[in-house]
Amino acid sequence: MGSRWRLGGLVTPLALLLGTLAVFAVAFAAGVVLVWWRQERIAYQPPRGPWPAPANAVRVDYTASDSQPLFALLVGDRDNASRLLLVFHGNADLAVWQIDWARELAARTGYLVLLAEYRGYHGLPGTPTYDGLQRDARAAYAFATDSLGIAPS
DSSP states (O other): OOOHEEETTTOHHHHHHHHHHHHHHHHHHHHHHHHHHHHHHOOOOOOOOOOOOOSSSSSEEOOOOTTOOOEEESOOOOOTOOOEEEEEOOOOOOGGGGHHHHHHHHHHHOOOEEEOOTTTTTSSSSOOOHHHHHHHHHHHHIIIIIIOOOOOO
């Protein structure tokens, strides 16, 4: 059996190449499985506390369809706003960090700005997942249209 892979006691270059490729293929497959298994943790990276208290914004609470408690921050003149802009922050970000931007936007446009927060972010319970964040977005939209009385446009 050993004579097929060795010529004069040396490993053939082809056998060495095949063995090396096999090791790399197994390592690559293991890496793909690990990334797939941890993809939501890789995709969603909520900042760790302590979190700043919202200033110049009104906190409003609501729940998602799976009873997940959520909140958003309202920025602008609620009584005189011409429209509402529903804002979802990016990854590794927080709604509270967008307040200055939202204040500037509200001042320039007259819009009311609703900065929605996600499960697992800013101290909210739960873990961010694709499905969970879809529920969170739907809940924020429902809150804007139902509780704030803003007609979709």
